[in-house]
Amino acid sequence: MLITGALVTPVAGNLGDRHGGKRVMLRLMAVVSAGGLISALAPNLPVLLLGQVLEGAMVGAMPLSFILVRKHLPAGESQVAIGVVSGLFVGGGMLGTLMAGPIAEQLSRHWMFAIPTLAIVVATLFVHRVMPDDPPARSDAKIDWPGLALLSGILLTLMSGLAMAPEAGSRPLAIGALIVLLAVLVAGWISVERRSPSPMVDLHLLAKPGMWSSYVITFAVCMGTAVSMYLVPQLFAASGDGYGFGAGSTDIGRYLLPGTVAGAISGPLGGLAARRFGPTAVVGAGIGVMAATLLVMAFVHTEVWHLVVGKALVALASGVCITAMVVRTAASVDHTDTGTATGLVLVTRVIGFAAGVQVSGAVLTAGTRPGTADPAGSAFVTGFVIAGAVTALSMLLVPAMRKGVKK
Incomplete structure (x- = not known):
């Protein structure tokens, strides 16, 4: 699903820019519905994986939503709406995670995929009937198949x-x-x-400091976020000498819930803050809070509440920062490039998360002594310091966000 989302997102955004967000959205949701149906009826793992590949296309709905928001709402309202859309994606993921276990236990794994698929089908019909049409911007443009x-x-x-x-x-x-x-x-x-x-992508647009700096900052922020997402549960579960809490999966889920809620509300909050203070100021503030929190967590994690509060602050600051980044990117290009520009932000986000997870795994693996089950406490310190340093360094590019973009 992760790979499919990374592949489909820029393509969906580009096609939405050319042929209309609603038109592409309906076709994308049809693909996702087909994937959900295949997953629900899958008799074995290979068929289930095929369904998951198709369902991964749902990530492409985000840039299409941003296209429709910009076309149908005034500039001030569209900034908040972009935040709401981002928050709903996080909130939907949180709700799905909470529902999956009970549905699988009370019904079956087949219904775990079937119930969300029914919801997507209903949502598709709702979009078809209620969403206003948006005329194609470049319907005669050919698809850049080699690109x-x-x-x-x-x-x-x-x-x-x-x-x-x-x-x-x-x-x-x-x-x-x-x-x-x-x-x-x-x-x-x-x-x-x-x-x-x-x-597919206007390279002249990417060459502007205001655009490439946004993508680099997104990568750094998401990498730092992913490190905390990986290390905090591992630290909860660890039971080393003088560190860790030996928590089980149920307790860990409970400890992580405040961070999940913070991530869900960060989208609308980021949109409101971007409209009130400007996206660049919000990005700078988010980076500052997140970097400081990660560095404090590196040396202050002796109590459960230290990590619970730290994880929630990182989730909130990261979500606000990325939402403001999407708002800034969308506002920096013409309406005809909204999907492509924001789609690349989302792809960069996926790559940043993947890189952060791999860095975290490498740090903990290097810090695990042969014959022991848990990494050394210093490995967690190193991971948090790396995350904080990478996030803090991205602050150097914030001034470049103001350069060479559409006002």
């Missing part, structure tokens, strides 16, 4: 490289080959996009 194929190859290679990163020491040739392949694909994609009359 699409190369971008998909870049994302697949990058995600594969991140997945293999923990084994880099034992598989140097495979990692080296992936790096070379990634470089070739990037060079080919840039060459194709420069010559295409209707490119």
